[in-house]
Amino acid sequence: MAAKKLNMRKRYELLTRGLGWDPTYQPKEKVFSNETYEGIKITDWSKWEDPFRLTADAYWKYQAEKDKKLYAVMDSFAQNNAHLNVTDASYINALKLFIQGVTPLEYQAHRGYARLARQFSGEGAQIACQMQSIDELRHAQTQIHTLSHYNKHFNGMHDPFHMHDRVWYLSVPKSYFDDAKSAGPFEFITSVSFAFEYVLTNLLFVPFMSGAAYNGDMATVTFGFSAQSDESRHMTLGLEIIKFMVEQHEDNLPIVQGWIDKHFWRAYRVLGLVSMMQDYMLPESPMSWKEAWDIYFVENAGALFNDLSRYGLRMPKYHEQATLEAEHLSHQVWGIFYNYIHAAAFNVGLPTEKKMDWLSEKYPNTFDQYYRPRIDMWRDMEKDGKRFFNMGLPQLCQVCQIPMGFTEVAKDDPMQIAYRMSEYKGEKFHTCSDGCKDIFDHEPEKYVNAWLPVHQIFQGNCGGAEIPDILKWYHFKPEDGGDYKGSADEKHWKEMRGEAATEATTDSTEEPVKATA
Amino acid sequence: MSENKVFMIFQDTADARPFIDAFEQENPEANLDYQPGLVRIDAMGELGITQEVVSEIAGRDVDLQELHLTLISLSGNIEEDDEYFKITRH
Numbered sequence: 115m116a117a118k119k120l121n122m123r124k125r126y127e128l129l130t131r132g133l134g135w136d137p138t139y140q141p142k143e144k145v146f147s148n149e150t151y152e153g154i155k156i157t158d159w160s161k162w163e164d165p166f167r168l169t170a171d172a173y174w175k176y177q178a179e180k181d182k183k184l185y186a187v188m189d190s191f192a193q194n195n196a197h198l199n200v201t202d203a204s205y206i207n208a209l210k211l212f213i214q215g216v217t218p219l220e221y222q223a224h225r226g227y228a229r230l231a232r233q234f235s236g237e238g239a240q241i242a243c244q245m246q247s248i249d250e251l252r253h254a255q256t257q258i259h260t261l262s263h264y265n266k267h268f269n270g271m272h273d274p275f276h277m278h279d280r281v282w283y284l285s286v287p288k289s290y291f292d293d294a295k296s297a298g299p300f301e302f303i304t305s306v307s308f309a310f311e312y313v314l315t316n317l318l319f320v321p322f323m324s325g326a327a328y329n330g331d332m333a334t335v336t337f338g339f340s341a342q343s344d345e346s347r348h349m350t351l352g353l354e355i356i357k358f359m360v361e362q363h364e365d366n367l368p369i370v371q372g373w374i375d376k377h378f379w380r381a382y383r384v385l386g387l388v389s390m391m392q393d394y395m396l397p398e399s400p401m402s403w404k405e406a407w408d409i410y411f412v413e414n415a416g417a418l419f420n421d422l423s424r425y426g427l428r429m430p431k432y433h434e435q436a437t438l439e440a441e442h443l444s445h446q447v448w449g450i451f452y453n454y455i456h457a458a459a460f461n462v463g464l465p466t467e468k469k470m471d472w473l474s475e476k477y478p479n480t481f482d483q484y485y486r487p488r489i490d491m492w493r494d495m496e497k498d499g500k501r502f503f504n505m506g507l508p509q510l511c512q513v514c515q516i517p518m519g520f521t522e523v524a525k526d527d528p529m530q531i532a533y534r535m536s537e538y539k540g541e542k543f544h545t546c547s548d549g550c551k552d553i554f555d556h557e558p559e560k561y562v563n564a565w566l567p568v569h570q571i572f573q574g575n576c577g578g579a580e581i582p583d584i585l586k587w588y589h590f591k592p593e594d595g596g597d598y599k600g601s602a603d604e605k606h607w608k609e610m611r612g613e614a615a616t617e618a619t620t621d622s623t624e625e626p627v628k629a630t631a
Numbered sequence: 632m633s634e635n636k637v638f639m640i641f642q643d644t645a646d647a648r649p650f651i652d653a654f655e656q657e658n659p660e661a662n663l664d665y666q667p668g669l670v671r672i673d674a675m676g677e678l679g680i681t682q683e684v685v686s687e688i689a690g691r692d693v694d695l696q697e698l699h700l701t702l703i704s705l706s707g708n709i710e711e712d713d714e715y716f717k718i719t720r721h
Contacts, residue, residue, distance in 0.1 A: 121712065121713050122696075122711065122712050122713050123712060165708070165709035165710070165711065166699075166709065166711070167711065168696065168699070172696055176696070176697070176699045176700055179700055180700060183700075316704050316706075319703070319704070320640060320669070320703065320704055323668060323669075323703075324666045324667045324668050324669055325667075326668075327667035327668030327669075328667040328668075335668050339642050339668070339669070339701075339703055342703045342704060343642075343699060343700060343701065343702050343703065345703075345704060346699070346702045346703070346704055346705050347699070349704070349705070349706075350705075350709055353708070400666060400667055401666070413636060414636070414638070414706050416635070417635030417636050417637075417706065417707075417720060418706065420634075420635050420720070421635065421708065421720055421721050424721065
């Protein structure tokens with residue numbers, strides 16, 4: 115008979131205890147030089163316990179199996195030309211935004227957790243961060259690999275990492291991660307593992323991937339859920355680190371609460387892009403942003419913070435405002451993109467009548483009153499051949515970097531655009547909300563250095579003074595942006611499906627427009 | 632029992648089936664919500680499964696950590712060992 119296997123607790127202990135050592139060539143605070151400067155006091159790392167007691171052998175075994183399953187789906191997807199089975203090619207625009215805006219964040223997270231694995235001195239936390247670092251790299255790779263199939267047939271996906279570092283709307287997710295990565299290790303992990311992953315990431319992956327399934331995109335469903343299966347472990351790490359910090363020393367509590375307030379608001383602003391993807395970019399939406407917010411934020415975060423109140427933690431500041439905005443957010447963000455789609459690497463279009471009715475039903479307090487009239491007006495303008503494009507450059511929020519398009523919903527004045535202003539060293543800085551203003555005022559010396567795309571264009575740092583120069587500098591191709599109707603993607607989609615194009619067809623032997631790296 | 636919900640979300644696949652069925656069987660109060668591609672299981676205060684029941688449903692000896700393969704998301708405090716997996720609110 116084989117020797118009795120060690121139990122899970124024992125296996126985990128052996129992996130995470132006693133493998134570290136006290137350095138002798140250099141003082142400990144020099145070896146782990148990032149651990150103290152944020153003011154977080156850790157007295158005993160041995161109190162750290164990961165609730166998912168995954169050992170290295172189990173980790174590799176399960177991750178290998180996840181990848182095997184995913185690659186099998188990707189192969190059959192490509193073999194069967196399954197991109198032809200999605201509900202409509204306009205759906206692909208959500209994937210473009212995903213690979214431009216989200217996939218590079220996975221890579222940034224990979225780098226961030228690698229730093230944490232090096233800088234935390236507790237072995238349990240080191241191992242959790244190492245695993246997460248590898249997970250995040252896997253996510254970036256599997257997303258690129260899966261979407262490479264779409265890249266053969268559709269525009270806008272050919273150079274996401276280059277775009278991520280330059281493009282005006284991608285500076286929104288990028289600057290959030292840059293903010294977290296340029297902070298200390300405890301703030302980074304509070305931001306990404308807790309505020310983003312535990313509190314908000316369900317809003318990105320669960321309804322969006324379910325939406326992919328609803329729209330016939332099994333490849334995206336599979337990579338999304340494959341990534342999300344790691345996310346459960348990451349969320350648990352986020353919860354654990356919060357509890358650990360506040361249990362270690364009472365001085366940690368106000369620092370941690372401040373970070374939760376800040377990064378909740380930062381991450382919430384980034385998710386404005388997701389609200390638009392969910393409500394406007396999926397031809398068929400299984401769930402509205404507002405419904406997802408109610409389930410995954412109001413109910414779930416409510417329960418979470420009830421649990422955390424025993425440690426003295428409370429709900430993040432301005433969460434009530436975010437909940438009030440849930441009925442406005444997607445309409446306002448989509449409106450911004452409708453204005454500027456000529457400078458984007460994906461397409462939008464006015465919602466169909468069916469979609470308008472769905473929006474009325476899902477947003478009974480806001481859509482017909484505030485947003486339907488604007489869409490009707492834009493539709494009339496299009497009919498008259500006066501499609502409205504905003505040719506000026508927008509003022510950006512100094513913190514979240516989103517064009518100033520959000521309104522005073524919390525002040526019961528939803529038609530008034532919100533502007534906030536701070537002064538620092540004699541200069542004026544503008545923010546879009548009380549949440550962003552608070553963040554600026556707390557660390558102005560950080561945010562005055564923000565790389566704001568509009569300012570950079572005006573300073574001449576973005577390839578030229580004219581829009582085509584700037585788009586070239588972004589590596590956009592002329593066919594990447596604009597309205598979906600009449601786009602190169604729509605034309606190519608109809609050709610692939612053997613349907614007649616909406617407008618007078620050009621020579622059908624013409625090469626389909628392909629975006630290749 | 633806590634007034635606050637816990638939840639587990641699994642992929643709606645054959646591999647997840649023994650886990651989903653075990654949650655349903657071992658937590659009579661749980662709600663199951665089927666959405667495209669996924670199943671969300673929620674309950675007030677606590678949800679749990681045992682290795683014995685999962686193995687019986689699967690017809691083989693299941694390691695509970697296999698749930699990592701098909702788990703999409705969860706919310707609550709985790710307690711786990713070789714014989715059980717539990718998620719709770721305080």
